[in-house]
Amino acid sequence: MYINTFKYTPADVDCKLCTEYVKKFGCTACGCPWMAERIEAGVVDYAEVVRQMFPHDKRLMARLEPLIRDFPGMLWKDERHRQRMEAVKIHLGHSKRRDTPAFFAVMFLFTSDEDIYRRAGNCLCRRGAEFDYARLHEISPHDYTLYIAARGIYTNAGGLTTRDLADAEVVDAAALRMIVNALLIARYGCAALDIHERGRKA
Structure with a gap:
């Protein structure tokens, strides 16, 4: 079995090497x-x-913009969030078929705090995400928002719309941060978890 250990470096992604970069105008x-x-x-x-x-x-x-301005330097809610997600990853083991960016985005949301993990952690199965296993009785509005967002990300149906995210009465600020961060994971994979406040210049 061949394991790819290649990782991009700042020199590899220098914007001046890009086909969209024009010396006179910069990135086009x-x-x-x-x-x-x-x-x-x-x-x-x-x-x-x-x-x-x-x-x-x-x-x-x-x-x-306030989320960007107040970004704490990591996508995790806190260190306990990181520890919960890492523990789940170890427990489930590796599965090439299951371990998609969308699955890790769901895992990120369902481990973000103790309550949502207690209610929805058992949705994270060895075969994928099974949302029917969630315990939704008397769930808080915050956690239910995370649940709906996770289901929408994973199934690409019935989730939150951009209009929902823009409405503070539908999605509170704390949920918005977690959902936006989960969307970054869904689009860019777990590498997004390494995003910090300031990247090194290419």
């Missing part, structure tokens, strides 16, 4: 086409990747 792309590779190389900060994910919605950006 509407959005970075190599964001995943730049995240892996550690040269992307939280602000850049979030703004690229939601570039055309002014109402949502009005809510995201």
Whole structure:
């Protein structure tokens, strides 16, 4: 079995090497086409990747800008969140078929605090995410929002809309941060968990 250990470095993703880069004008792309590779190389900060994910919605950006400004330096809610998710990953083991970015995004949401983990942690199975196993009776609005977001990310149906995310009465600020971070994982994989406040310059 061959294990790929290659990892992009800042030199590999220097913007001047990109086909979208023009010496006189700089980057000419509407959005970075190599964001995943730049995240892996550690040269992307939280602000850049979030703004690229939601570039055309002014109402949502009005809510995201405070999240960007107050970014604590990691995607995790806290250290206990990280420990819970790592423990689940170890417990489930590796499965190439199951371990998609969407599955890890669900895992990120369902381990974000003790209550949601107690209610929905058993949805994280060796064969994938099974949402019918969640215990939703008397669940808090915050946790139910995370549940709906996770289900939508995984099934690509029936989740939260951009309009929902832009509405503070539908998605509270704490849930919004977790959902946005989960969406980063769903798009860019677990490499997104290495995003810090400031990336190193390429």
